[in-house]
Amino acid sequence: MNLSLTLTINGETREIVLDDPRVTLLDLLRERLGLTGAKKGCDRGQCGACTILVDGQRINSCLALAISYHGSSITTVEGLAQGGTLHPVQQAFIDHDGFQCGFCTPGQVMSAVGLIAEGQTGDDPERVREAMSGNICRCGAYMGITEAVIEARGKMSETKPEKAA
Amino acid sequence: MSDTISLPGGNARFGSNSGQPMTRRDGVLKVTGAATFAADNHPDGMLYAVTANATISRGRVTSLNVEAAKAHPGVVEVITPANRPPLAITPEAKPYPFAFNIEVLQDDTVRYAGQEIAMVVAETLEAATEGARLLAPTYEAETARVGFDDVDSFDPDAVGVGAPPVAEKGDIDAGLAKAVNRISASYETPAQYHNAMEPHAMVAQWDGDRVTLDTPNQALVMSTGAFGAWFGIPPENVTIRSPFLGGGFGSKAIVFGGQVLTVLAAKMLGRPVKYALRRDQMYGPVGHRGATRQAFRMGMDAEGKLTALEHLTTSTTSTFEDFIEPASNASHDLYASPALSSRHKAARLDIGTPGPMRAPGEASGSAALESAIDEAALAAGLDPLEFRLRNYAETAPMSDKPYSAKALRECYAQGAEKFGWSKRPMQPRQMKDDAGRLVGWGMGTALFPAPMFQAKAKATLRADGSALVETAGADMGQGAWTALHQIAADGLGLDIAQVEFHSGHSGLPDGGIAGGSGHTATAGSALHAAGKDAIAKLTELAVNDEASPLFGAGNIGVTARDGRLHRADDPSRSESYGEILARAGVSELGGEGQGARDPSSAEEYAMFSHGAVFAEVKVDPELCQIRVSRLVGAFAAGRIINPRLAASQLYGGMIWGIGFALLEEAVHDRRSGRIMNANLAEYHVPVNADVPPMDVILVDEDDRYVNALGIKGVGEIGITGTVGAIANAIWHATGVRVRKFPIGIEALLAETSAH
Amino acid sequence: MNLFEYIRPTSVAEAIAAAGEPGSAYLGAGTNLLDLMKGGVTSPNRLIDLTHLPDLGKIEQLPDGSMRIGALVKNAALAHDTAFSKAYPAVAEALLSGASAQLRNAATVGGNLMQRTRCAYFADPASACNKREPGSGCDAIGGENRHHAILGWSESCIATHPSDFCVALTALDATIEIEGAGGRREVPITDFYLLPGDTPHEETVLEAGEIIVAIKLPANAAGFAGHQRYLKVRERTSYAFALVSAAAALEIENGTITEARLALGGVAMKPWRSAAAEAALAGLSPTREAFEKAAEAAFADARPSGENAYKIELGKRVVARALAMAAAGTPERMPALPASPFASDTGAIAHV
Known part of the structure; x- marks a missing residue:
């Protein structure tokens, strides 16, 4: 099973090979890529703490299977401020x-x-x-x-x- | 990430720091995702722990498929009662403060649904999660008892945290006998769950016989002793880092089993371990607000003055531990009555042990009391505000002590004015909006004690005239990073930009407990005193130094302001801290301080924050859907350190009032005892659209006795008063008095079918 | 969540072929499937990811005036599509009353049709559920069932269908375009869902391997555009499932209802079209009496499945109100709180 995917995260294109097909975007960001800004409040799409932008649209990253988002562009809270200037x-x-x-x-x-x-x-x-x-x-x-x-x-x-x- | 979080200066201001509506000093960290919560930590080699939790409410575990779990790729270990390494103490020992009898896989007994029955540790979160599922436990189940009527009640020895279960004065029956009007009414409040947005989490890592714990904690230093006790190591070998708590509301003050097991797993496996509860796992092991039934009898004389007020609460607790929601105590200190009785009974159910949840006792008690007072006002033929004024207590009704300060009259007046209360028709179902919805207005009085605990702090003046202040405080959202910093800067006579503040780490001086609405007063007093101590030492240097313009001013006194000491009799003669230290050849000058209440004041005065909440609701006359459309709260809580953050806490508390009144309820299946809505989709907490335009008025109050700084607290009082105000507004809108919370569509529908 | 094989087909045919293996499940956005997998409610051993399939993401006006919505169109995109929301405003209102903005941005319309019940006993693997595990029983019966079905339920299952979107689709005679190994077929949405009967695990007419490729709304449905609403009663103002909801659409000519459409949500295991209510309205003036009569007709066969008798009374009131709202006319702009009884809040208070 091919578990490689390409994601553009906060402007940077990354080639990622997942260790497990079950990984959600949220757990990919938090547990594997060190981007812990998005939070896990419920893990079931019931609270919104994990909200990120995918191709400019806000979604719950906890209910997004990472492998399925191959080719997407993601913005997390870490990617919002430009330089030292807050959004x-x-x-x-x-x-x-x-x-x-x-x-x-x-x-x-x-x-x-x-x-x-x-x-x-x-x-x-x-x-x-x-x-x-x-x-x-x-x-x-x-x-x-x-x-x-x-x-x-x-x-x-x-x-x-x-x-x- | 550095070991301690520290917030630098910036945001320069002149004059006093306290009283300024500064924005949160941790704001940039929080809006950029840089604020590190416990589960954000990821030390090298870290493993993931996930617990399996019981799906029965009473009985024992008869099997766990450990082989299947271990066979799952990535699973490293499965910890069950069969292989759990020893702990230094048993759950019954409870050798530390606020110790609860908790589950640490001591045996195969199940005492409530949701109890931890095994822990799976794996290389990934996904593997640990599936490993826990594969355990597929089987049980020998006994009949679950989860409703009031499933068991007999008993007379508890204590309620809340060590409070007497019964308090009485005067003769209730005589008071009722001579009353012109009487009411008796019973109310029911359900089990509610804290549901902090941050699920409880811990990352534990051992280094020899020392352990470091990243875990949200409302009482850092105290908890080092607790974890030390479980592992037979001294408290100083335990480091707790809790720079940010993603909400606590009382649930992160008490050590629970999953935390102990995480520390144990890390020790057992020699690797750091992370354990984060799933949302559903927060419904059981980490406390909740126990359900209550509350019965009132009240009598009023011809003027509408209470002749008797009786408040009897039955609270639920677990079968193995006591936390009895002290709801009747809400009636001790608010309305004057010659005869007053508050009593508690308790009922043991197969549920997790309740615990303190934002305004424990007061929230449930106020919900019922303020509803009953509204019913009493109606019986007496008086406007609810007028009725409350006629029963205004000039001294605390149960203890007869004078209040240290009580600006409740001003709260009533300012709140009523802002709300427009005087236009309220007495009778219900008198108002509609232009879309035809029923409109109702209700009010409630808010009351919360103003306690202090114990805290310590250090202040260090540096050669450059700046300072470092330190205390192991906890910011769970109330704004400690900002308000405590403001107080500390004032203690030092420095602008906040000149003061570095360290907190949220157990290696710092004990900041006490962030709870009971007493943290700002307690830790703030300690920080202020530490600053004063440092300044006193600095003064010693200056007044004894012939080269200082302050030489010889010892008897006259000096004041510290803007980083300089000034002669009290001639403020133009002054010198900067840095100059004094430099000449003395001192690179750092330390001060220490403690925060605690003066025992004589505590003995002499009743100390409370007060408030008045006014609510407007709209109710669809046929569909019975309810929406709060306006809330006004006026609160008097002593000296307000930061009006912006204080208002936010009060708004938050009032929004909890909306949840309590309209939404929140854990629903148990009566047969299995399991909570069937243990999630945020079906356990409803308010969402943004539930929250109307709100006003908070901070009413001036100068309290000279509560502590030297005059600080009370605002973390919990907002929920009190609000619940009753909303319930009373629903009555006013519909003419229907619902005595069971939460008040929803079904209850109103039944009563409006006839219309 | 169990380990599974992940397959990303590049065509519908490839997807259908891959689904031939037992234990396969189609993955749309995953907003429901992943939720169920995390809860241990369902454990497919292979996921066939449909989200990269071409040509399923279009909203098209067909030559016959009907509108065809690709199965992968996002809920939010459909609700905000100008032509669509103008033609079928109640569908847009229903969509926008469901879930949250984030979920609507992710969830596909095909997935919405396939979402599973919110019955707490279905969601709890420790409970008996004939839908989850055929033959195991139904713990909702005799359990906490205030939110459960009052129409079309059986002794095997008293769950309800959670969708808002499907209720509005049902009122407007949508059809569902399905592709399987045997080719394409179209099924009216009113025939798509199965009532529980003795086989509550069988929820739709989809055969193994079949995929929803599109939803079609007929041209004549647009005739109701001026008088259609969706009304959803909830315990929480937003981000909550319906206790009871209704999609109502009317054609009114010269003060007389020429045709009525009514479908109910939250009352049965399928979006509940009420032919009886529709028939009761035809030829009447749009008055409160007419709407109450229709409401009685809609719930004539209703009976509580537990502690939920209140939903019958509530349902009647929802129907009467939804019809009244439809009669009053579709608002110019989507209300601030779509489908809410508080949708239009003018704020002013009049003392009576």
Whole structure:
């Protein structure tokens, strides 16, 4: 069985040979590639802590069989900041206290980046709440999260126009 | 990764650090994925452990297919009661504080579903996981007892952590007899699970007779003694690194079996071992909020003043350990009544031992008490806020002690004003939104004790005028990395940018327990005192040095500010810390501090944080789906170190209130005893769309007795008051009083069928 | 999770051939299959990865006006496809009310059709389940069954089908295009799912090795575009499965219902089309009385399978409301909370 695959991770193309067909993208990143930003909160697609972008779309990496994603381009939270500059979503999460313990935060941040790219919510807090509901925050930082998404979206749309909803 | 996490300066500010709404100093680490949680560690040669957990609730394991597990590629070892290496103590010994009788594969007994019955260790997580499945245990099962009605209750010796189970004053029956209006009502709260986003995890690695544990822990130094006890090594041979906890809520304060087995596996195999619980494995071995039944009797005189308040709780616990949810104690300290009775009973079920979960006792007790108070207000014909004001306690009702500070009246007033409470119609089913949904308004009083524990800290002034402060604190999201840092900087009279802060490592001075809403007060006091101690020593150097502008100011005194000592009588005469140290030829100057409550204050005063929560709910009149649409909380909790982070904690607590009121419940199969919704898809915690626009008001309160800094805590109080406020709002919207939590569609549907 | 062989075919024919081996399972996005494998509910020994197959990812308008959706189209992509959501707004609303944005981005429409029940006893290998292990019994009966079926259940199985998407598809007479060793065939979605009867492990008409290649929505379904809604009652505002849901579509001419479509979710092991309710509505004015009459008809045969009698009453109310919402007209824009009773929140409070 051929368990080799090519992935572009945070801009870097990598040839990977899996030791086991069962490996999920999440466990590949966390346990084999040293990218522990994405978190395992439930491992069953029920919490969103493992959210990453695959080909620009946010997904739960815990329910993604790594071998099946051959040829994909992946962005994790580690790949978001450019140099020393935080992504607008990251900065907005800090400014609006959109987290407490920080465990769900990489997933929230990646989900927010995906949400903004999807261009469906505008700056309607209700739409943002709904669109962020796949990311559970047990500390209850939802107020800050919603504010942060709206602010980051606004800042990002100042620099590049959002796709029409 | 370095051995200890330290956060550098930056974010320069002038003047006092405390009181500033600084953003989290660990914020960049957390938003970039660089914050290292326990399961992110990966030492060379690490193995993965996965436990098999019981699927029966009572009985014994009769077989485990160890051969099949071992035959799976990558499996290194299977640990069962048959081959488990010896431990230094037994689970019954409990020689350390907060020791629970836990499962460490001591025998083949099963005491609850979800109990660890074997551990498989493998080269990969995938292999260990499949190895655990291949064990395919068989059992000899006995009838599971998981409901209140399955067993008789008993009178516990203690409730919560060592509290008396009964407290009474006055004559309840006499009080009821002379009452003009009376209510009696019973409420039920279900088993709830902490469900911190970070599942419990540990990476254990031995070096000779020393062990290093990466594990989220709410009480680092205390836990070194616990792990030391299990392995017969002194506490100083145990290093616990817990820079970040992915939520704790009480569940990461108590050592559980899987942790001990992980340390054991690492020792047995001579390699580092990682064990991370699956989400479903968090429903059993790591505590929960025990279910309660709570019965009230209240009597009111013609003015609506309570003549009697009786609160009887029956709490569930396990068959082998006591943690009795002290729910009735929520009635000790809030409403004035000449006759007051709080009592507890307990019921032993085939469940994992409950434990402290965010506002233990208070959350469940407040949910029921605030609902009952609403019913009493209605019976007395009074607005619920007016009723609470008429029963306002000027001294703590059960103990008769004065409050150290109590700004509850201001909380009521400011919260009510912000919410618009005065427009509330008395009768239910009076309000609709323009989409036709029923709208209701309810309120609840929030109350939580303001305890202090014991903590130590060190402060070191450096030659360049900067400083290092150290304590083994724990940040599980409450913001210790920031708030403690702010306090420490103030103790040193330095800007926070000049102060380096080390925490989250057991090798540091004991930071005490992050729990009971007492960590900021306790560890903060220690850090502040350590800074003051260092400054006192620095002052000694300066006032005795003829070359210093402060020479001879010993009697007059000096003040430390902005990195300089100033003469108290002439602030223009000052000198920088660095200059003083340089002239004295001292490269480092250390101070030590302790945090603990003054025993005489503790004896004399009742110490609590207070608050008032106002809730608006909307209920679909036919479909009965419920949504909280507005929440306002006003809280008085002494001196607020960081208003931004304090508000976040209060929002979080109030959101827990939403979960408690509407969503959270572990559902046991009555036959097997297994929890059938042991996952985050079906054990519902609030999602973003459940959370409405909220307001938190931080009400000024100057508490001179609680501690020198006037700090209380805000970690738990938010959930109290909120649950009752939401339940009361649902009543106000629908006219239906649901006395069983969580309040859902089914309950309202039954009552609205007639409409 | 057991070890398995992984195969990545390059054509549908190759996939079908590979699936000839017993113990094979097709892998779509895996959002359901991997979940079940992690839970030990299913243990295939070879996974045939369909996600790299060409030509299954298109949304096409066919010459006859119908719309054909490739099986590998993602749930989110379909819901946000402008032409699709304009023609079949209730389907888009149903899609967007399901799961989370992340799952919708990953999950395929073919996989959605094949998702398994959320019955907790099915998901728990320690429980008896005739669906998971034929002949072992049903622990949901007599167990925690507040969420279980009230229509079409049997003494062997009281589970429900979890999909939202399929409910809306069922209301609109979708057909499913299937390819197998014997070629292609089309099956109406109303015939695709099997009720449990004595064989609850048999859930669809798919033969071994057959693959769903596409879903088709007929041209005439678009006739309902102005009056169709999906309504989903949940305990949690979002990211929750339905207690009861309904897809309702109406054709209204001159104040009279000329044709009605109604399908229910959360009530049976298949998306439940109610011909009786549809018949009851034909020729009536779109009034509350008419909708309540239809609701009674829809649940005439309902009976509790346990502690879930409340779902019958709830179901009737959901039907009446969904029909009323459909009659009121499809909203211009997808509601902020799709399919929620709180979908339109204007906020203003009027004292009565």
